[in-house]
Amino acid sequence: MKLSALFENVPDIEIKSLMADSRTKRPDSIFFCVKGIMSDGHNFVDQAIANGAKAIVYSEPLDHMRDDIVYIKVKDVTAAFNAVADAFYGYPSHDLLMFGVTGTNGKSSISCIIRDIMNEIEPTGYIGTISIEYGNVKLPPLLTTPNIDDLHGILRDMVDAGMKSCALEASSIGIEQGRVDAIDFDVAVFTNLTHDHLDYHGTMEKYFLAKKKLFDHLKPDAIAITNVDDPYGMRIVKDCPARVITYGVNHKADYQVTKYQLLADKTRITLKIGDMEYEIETNLVAKFNVYNLVAAIAACHSKGISIEMMLPQIRHLKQIEGRMERIDEGQPFNIIVDFAHTPDGIEQVCQFASAITPKGKRIIAITGSAGKRDTEKRPQFGEILDRYTDMIILTEDDPRDEDPIEIAHEIAAGIKKTNYIIIEDRYDAIRQAVELADPNDTIIILGKGDEKFIYREFGREPYEGDDAIAREVLHKYYFTQEGEENEEK
Ligand SMILES: CC(=O)N[C@H]1[C@@H](OP(=O)(O)OP(=O)(O)OC[C@H]2O[C@@H](n3ccc(=O)[nH]c3=O)[C@H](O)[C@@H]2O)O[C@H](CO)[C@@H](O)[C@@H]1O[C@H](C)C(=O)N[C@@H](C)C(=O)N[C@H](CCC(=O)O)C(=O)O
Numbered sequence: 025m026k027l028s029a030l031f032e033n034v035p036d037i038e039i040k041s042l043m044a045d046s047r048t049k050r051p052d053s054i055f056f057c058v059k060g061i062m063s064d065g066h067n068f069v070d071q072a073i074a075n076g077a078k079a080i081v082y083s084e085p086l087d088h089m090r091d092d093i094v095y096i097k098v099k100d101v102t103a104a105f106n107a108v109a110d111a112f113y114g115y116p117s118h119d120l121l122m123f124g125v126t127g128t129n130g131k132s133s134i135s136c137i138i139r140d141i142m143n144e145i146e147p148t149g150y151i152g153t154i155s156i157e158y159g160n161v162k163l164p165p166l167l168t169t170p171n172i173d174d175l176h177g178i179l180r181d182m183v184d185a186g187m188k189s190c191a192l193e194a195s196s197i198g199i200e201q202g203r204v205d206a207i208d209f210d211v212a213v214f215t216n217l218t219h220d221h222l223d224y225h226g227t228m229e230k231y232f233l234a235k236k237k238l239f240d241h242l243k244p245d246a247i248a249i250t251n252v253d254d255p256y257g258m259r260i261v262k263d264c265p266a267r268v269i270t271y272g273v274n275h276k277a278d279y280q281v282t283k284y285q286l287l288a289d290k291t292r293i294t295l296k297i298g299d300m301e302y303e304i305e306t307n308l309v310a311k312f313n314v315y316n317l318v319a320a321i322a323a324c325h326s327k328g329i330s331i332e333m334m335l336p337q338i339r340h341l342k343q344i345e346g347r348m349e350r351i352d353e354g355q356p357f358n359i360i361v362d363f364a365h366t367p368d369g370i371e372q373v374c375q376f377a378s379a380i381t382p383k384g385k386r387i388i389a390i391t392g393s394a395g396k397r398d399t400e401k402r403p404q405f406g407e408i409l410d411r412y413t414d415m416i417i418l419t420e421d422d423p424r425d426e427d428p429i430e431i432a433h434e435i436a437a438g439i440k441k442t443n444y445i446i447i448e449d450r451y452d453a454i455r456q457a458v459e460l461a462d463p464n465d466t467i468i469i470l471g472k473g474d475e476k477f478i479y480r481e482f483g484r485e486p487y488e489g490d491d492a493i494a495r496e497v498l499h500k501y502y503f504t505q506e507g508e509e510n511e512e513k
């Protein structure tokens with residue numbers, strides 16, 4: 025593409041790629057001097073040129089300028105980057121029915137449910153914490169919401185692969201950093217807002233305002249779908265230019281759950297939409313999935329998909345990897361692997377575990393808390409587990425360069441009455457829980473879900489995933505001689 029197709033009053037040079045990180049090799053590229061948290065892209069112009077930049081987009085004075093490079097001064101580099109990335113990749117989000125999902129918990133779940141429902145109607149992609157998926161392509165994500173260049177590039181690939189819709193998770197950090205500013209959203213969904221990411225945003229109000237930007241920037245013909253039961257649900261759509269649709273259980277809503285029945289392996293819901301009532305059955309479990317499902321139904325229904333068309337799909341939704349995933353290898357106790365890593369998420373899983381665990385049987389919880397992230401939530405984890413569980417195993421969870429044992433002690437500060445042990449190695453912690461479990465007990469493995477890595481001080485270390493380890497441990501240690509003895513306990 026010609027540089028002149030992207031900027032006015034510039035020479036007609038050929039541009040083959042975009043560059044935000046001077047350390048990456050990008051021949052014939054435009055380098056965008058983005059000011060970040062740690063550093064300022066303006067300091068890396070020489071390296072960017074050495075790695076192939078032919079044009080530099082900047083906002084602050086530069087040390088020196090070369091005759092063979094094009095310099096383009098703008099007011100806001102991130103805004104220019106967004107506009108250029110959108111144009112460079114041929115405005116892919118305009119060719120897709122774009123669903124954006126934001127909120128503290130439930131983004132991946134709702135996005136995956138939307139993807140599964142929509143996929144029955146037309147090819148639909150998904151971008152989020154779990155993966156980047158479209159057609160037969162499944163890629164591991166680096167971020168929940170990809171960086172600007174990557175995001176528009178992925179959407180281009182989706183369009184080229186024949187996708188017609190896409191469900192995208194919009195993290196508060198991603199929104200704050202302008203990663204979705206040039207995405208043409210048709211539907212935006214709000215899940216809920218509870219304590220998380222305060223290390224980044226500072227206060228709940230700033231965290232909320234970051235999420236609100238997604239709704240503030242919607243176009244008038246878009247649809248904003250919000251959870252009326254959440255204290256932030258109506259505030260987030262205040263002054264939103266789009267049409268607002270509400271969903272909820274406890275308050276009057278456009279999509280209102282009037283009854284629900286939570287079972288160990290399925291959920292039944294009565295959903296009222298205007299004068300119509302629908303009986304819905306789904307294989308998703310736990311109360312929070314009532315919200316997630318109804319949010320996804322509202323999103324798809326608002327774009328013309330009839331409820332009748334969705335019903336068969338909803339009954340057999342794909343198990344969302346690592347989210348309330350039941351591990352059933354024939355063992356006589358429950359094992360639930362869940363990605364819960366916020367106080368609210370942990371409480372929701374505990375409530376479900378309490379509902380399915382017979383009286384007199386135990387709930388055994390395994391958890392850690394990520395290093396170098398929102399440390400305030402650690403004792404809260406302990407306090408919640410203390411209320412609901414009978415045995416707690418504290419272990420590592422993405423320690424980064426913190427000591428997992430120290431983190432475990434910070435969680436333990438919230439535990440007042442429940443027995444707990446610290447087992448640093450996550451595999452050993454899962455094995456210990458399996459060895460401790462009696463028939464009809466429930467083990468909840470919290471925090472990492474299906475993630476295939478653990479963040480250590482040097483970066484990502486490959487990890488099997490809690491779900492895979494739970495299965496392996498059952499077969500290796502439980503269904504053995506020792507396991508048979510276990511069953512007789
Ligand atoms: C803490 C954080 O959010 N960091 C993000 C931020 O980086 P930053 O502001 O620190 O960037 P910086 O290092 O100061 O650099 C500023 C600019 O200079 C450039 N640079 C920097 C150094 C250099 O040598 N050369 C160079 O060109 C950088 O590419 C950047 O454009 O901006 C970068 C894009 O410009 C992001 O890639 C980066 O995400 C990092 C990798 C990250 O881990 N982010 C996490 C916290 C995140 O975004 N998580 C959310 C939420 C997930 C959830 O809900 O749990 C997500 O969407 O994944």
Ligand SMILES: Nc1ncnc2c1ncn2[C@@H]1O[C@H](COP(=O)(O)OP(=O)(O)OP(=O)(O)O)[C@@H](O)[C@H]1O
Nearest residue numbers: 128129130131132133153312315347362363364369
């Ligand atoms: N609607 C909800 N309300 C409260 N908790 C929820 C809800 N949906 C999911 N959870 C809990 O949060 C965990 C993460 O769910 P999910 O991955 O869907 O959220 P997320 O917003 O995508 O999180 P992240 O961006 O950190 O991946 C689940 O495993 C569950 O414990």
